[in-house]
Amino acid sequence: MARKRLLWYLYPSYLIITLVALLLVSWFVTRALRDFHLERTAGDLEARTRLVAPLMAGRFDPLQRPAVDTLCKKLGADTGTRLTVILPAGLVLGDSVEEPGRMDNHADRPEIGAAQAGKVGFSQRYSHTLSKDMLYAALPVSEEGRLAGFVRAALPMTAIDRTLKRVYLKIVLGGVLVAVLAALVSVFVSRRIVRPFEELKQGAERFARGELDRRLAVSGPEEIGRLGEAMNQMALQLDDRMRTVARQGNEREAMLASMVEGVLAVDAEERILRLNEAAARLLGVSAGEAEGRALQEVVRKADLQAFIARALRGRKALEEDIVLGAGEYERHLQAHGTLLRDRRGKEIGVLVVLNDITRLRRLENLRRDFVGNVSHELKTPITAIKGSAETLLEGALDEPTDARRFVEIVAKQADRLNAIIDDLLDLSRVEQGAEHGGVELEAGAVRPVLEAAIQACAMGVQEKDLQVTLFCAPDLQGRVNPLLLEQAVLNLLTNAVKHSEPGGKVVVDASLLDGKVMIKVQDWGSGIAAEHLPRLFERFYRVDKARSRQLGGTGLGLSIVKHIAQVHGGEVLVHSTPGVGSVFTIVLPEA
Numbered sequence: 001m002a003r004k005r006l007l008w009y010l011y012p013s014y015l016i017i018t019l020v021a022l023l024l025v026s027w028f029v030t031r032a033l034r035d036f037h038l039e040r041t042a043g044d045l046e047a048r049t050r051l052v053a054p055l056m057a058g059r060f061d062p063l064q065r066p067a068v069d070t071l072c073k074k075l076g077a078d079t080g081t082r083l084t085v086i087l088p089a090g091l092v093l094g095d096s097v098e099e100p101g102r103m104d105n106h107a108d109r110p111e112i113g114a115a116q117a118g119k120v121g122f123s124q125r126y127s128h129t130l131s132k133d134m135l136y137a138a139l140p141v142s143e144e145g146r147l148a149g150f151v152r153a154a155l156p157m158t159a160i161d162r163t164l165k166r167v168y169l170k171i172v173l174g175g176v177l178v179a180v181l182a183a184l185v186s187v188f189v190s191r192r193i194v195r196p197f198e199e200l201k202q203g204a205e206r207f208a209r210g211e212l213d214r215r216l217a218v219s220g221p222e223e224i225g226r227l228g229e230a231m232n233q234m235a236l237q238l239d240d241r242m243r244t245v246a247r248q249g250n251e252r253e254a255m256l257a258s259m260v261e262g263v264l265a266v267d268a269e270e271r272i273l274r275l276n277e278a279a280a281r282l283l284g285v286s287a288g289e290a291e292g293r294a295l296q297e298v299v300r301k302a303d304l305q306a307f308i309a310r311a312l313r314g315r316k317a318l319e320e321d322i323v324l325g326a327g328e329y330e331r332h333l334q335a336h337g338t339l340l341r342d343r344r345g346k347e348i349g350v351l352v353v354l355n356d357i358t359r360l361r362r363l364e365n366l367r368r369d370f371v372g373n374v375s376h377e378l379k380t381p382i383t384a385i386k387g388s389a390e391t392l393l394e395g396a397l398d399e400p401t402d403a404r405r406f407v408e409i410v411a412k413q414a415d416r417l418n419a420i421i422d423d424l425l426d427l428s429r430v431e432q433g434a435e436h437g438g439v440e441l442e443a444g445a446v447r448p449v450l451e452a453a454i455q456a457c458a459m460g461v462q463e464k465d466l467q468v469t470l471f472c473a474p475d476l477q478g479r480v481n482p483l484l485l486e487q488a489v490l491n492l493l494t495n496a497v498k499h500s501e502p503g504g505k506v507v508v509d510a511s512l513l514d515g516k517v518m519i520k521v522q523d524w525g526s527g528i529a530a531e532h533l534p535r536l537f538e539r540f541y542r543v544d545k546a547r548s549r550q551l552g553g554t555g556l557g558l559s560i561v562k563h564i565a566q567v568h569g570g571e572v573l574v575h576s577t578p579g580v581g582s583v584f585t586i587v588l589p590e591a
Contacts, residue, residue, distance in 0.1 A: 018182035026175055029171060038135070060085070065100060069095065083096045086106050106152075119140075120138065132156050135156075135157055136153075138151070262282045266349050268347065272295055273349060314339075331358045446510050447470075469506070469507045479588070480588065487564065492561060493506065504523070520586075525581055
């Protein structure tokens with residue numbers, strides 16, 4: 001939330017005090033005026049009732065109703081007052097406005113109730129007869145020591161309200177004028193108070209910008225002058241200390257920035273004190289935003305949080321391997337944690353040094369998986385060859401039919417061994433060429449490469465009576481290595497032929513889309529389930545191991561395709577639906 005200037009603290013306060021005072025005075029004056037007018041009107045009504053009361057002497061009798069009513073109407077018209085004569089029981093004998101016979105019993109009227117106590121009763125209320133607010137005064141009249149009745153006089157409040165409204169208007173206009181004058185004076189006074197503070201603020205801002213050689217002008221009241229002198233002294237000391245801190249900070253920053261290892265400092269409450277750019281990259285956070293915040297808030301890595309918690313509880317250096325993320329974003333870190341101590345030896349936190357060993361772990365996993373997969377793939381044909389040879393040596397060699405069958409097994413498995421070794425060599429050559437920049441790419445037409453790949457798998461196409469269709473413009477160009485690209489397309493075509501039903505079709509389509517050369521190989525074969533697609537391009541990965549071996553696959557064809565696409569600066573994509581077919585797309589840069 002933005003902070004307000006001092007002026008906007010002082011000025012509204014003065015203005016509010018002024019307005020509140022004006023409102024209170026106005027309220028008091030208006031109440032006093034209203035009470036004054038009501039008292040005068042009430043006194044006037046009381047006087048009128050006392051003047052009328054003698055004229056009603058001896059007339060408080062129901063038989064005198066016509067005469068009393070006539071007299072009330074005459075007196076009411078002469079005086080502009082509503083006059084009413086009422087018997088003690090509440091019966092109306094006469095009224096200057098309404099016919100008495102049509103009027104309700106008035107014993108329950110507030111002014112009559114007050115007059116029954118022997119004094120003049122007053123009441124201000126709404127008159128349903130006249131449909132306006134009225135002020136009533138009721139005078140008890142006694143004859144021969146007993147209550148004979150009441151004489152009531154009433155005046156509408158309209159005249160009083162009209163007079164008070166004129167007075168209120170003058171009060172409001174006067175109050176507005178006073179408020180405007182008070183606002184102007186408040187602004188002047190507030191600015192005069194704030195001006196020295198503004199000068200101090202500007203000086204402090206110069207100090208904050210590092211302009212410590214300029215001093216504040218000491219002026220104003222004694223308290224502000226002392227504050228200015230103190231700030232000048234502070235600037236002098238701060239300049240010296242900042243130079244020292246800046247020099248030390250630059251040295252420390254240079255060391256931390258040049259470190260390949262990530263460095264993370266956490267206090268005893270697990271708040272991040274400092275981390276270098278290497279640590280920020282490893283943890284996927286911003287160094288500037290992370291400092292000063294809680295570790296759990298910034299770094300949502302349970303393994304790292306647990307490691308730091310153990311390092312804080314321990315009394316000696318701690319070293320562990322931790323894993324951050326999962327799947328393709330998995331990162332392996334070697335963490336070294338030691339306690340941080342201040343100059344007095346007090347433990348204030350922990351210092352963690354992080355080494356990224358992800359590539360090393362991945363290489364180890366790849367090597368382990370590769371050795372395991374190669375061993376497994378080679379073991380199957382070797383076992384078959386060895387079993388056939390042993391069977392032949394044990395006597396099957398003398399049986400021509402059995403001997404021929406086992407020799408065919410040996411030949412087939414030898415061919416399989418040869419295919420695996422060839423694919424391994426091809427994969428090795430592609431990887432070595434990518435690592436050492438030995439793969440030469442040149443601008444050339446794509447169609448001849450695709451035609452050569454289709455021609456290379458013609459025998460398999462004929463055996464299954466497949467229809468292979470090529471869609472590719474003759475002028476489509478790309479930066480390619482023709483031999484490698486032909487091998488990649490041939491591998492995709494070979495897979496498409498193997499997994500297509502006899503009499504089916506395969507389509508090879510090459511086109512230019514958004515500056516990319518898209519080479520698609522589509523079949524309408526068995527298709528691939530979605531759970532297999534993420535691992536489809538791994539070495540020796542098979543969707544259906546038994547069927548793949550039966551069809552003669554080595555499990556390296558798609559891995560070779562992926563690496564060939566990568567050395568071209570592209571990628572390979574797959575979309576497949578079980579029972580519908582598959583589409584493999586090689587995406588290459590345009591020439």
